[in-house]
Amino acid sequence: MILKILIIGAVITAVYFLFFKTTPEAKVSKKSAKKESKKLDADEMVECATCGVYAEVEECILSNGKYYCSRECLAKAK
Numbered sequence: 001m002i003l004k005i006l007i008i009g010a011v012i013t014a015v016y017f018l019f020f021k022t023t024p025e026a027k028v029s030k031k032s033a034k035k036e037s038k039k040l041d042a043d044e045m046v047e048c049a050t051c052g053v054y055a056e057v058e059e060c061i062l063s064n065g066k067y068y069c070s071r072e073c074l075a076k077a078k
């Protein structure tokens, strides 16, 4: 009987520690990783394939794997 109680108690504490130790860390690391990747993407500077001007990825037009700063540059490339 005592052995059974000890085993059950050990299992409960093991599960308790696993649950409380792993979940908050996993959440934090996932959140920070997401934030970092988002920041990198938004701030990344790319060169216009036509005029060579550097602009942020969000403002650029992506066409055939190349970035263009404006629609004029995209039209010139074609």
Ligand SMILES: [Zn+2]
Pocket (backbone or CB within 6 Å): 048, 049, 050, 051, 052, 053, 068, 069, 070, 073
């Ligand atoms: Zn351009």
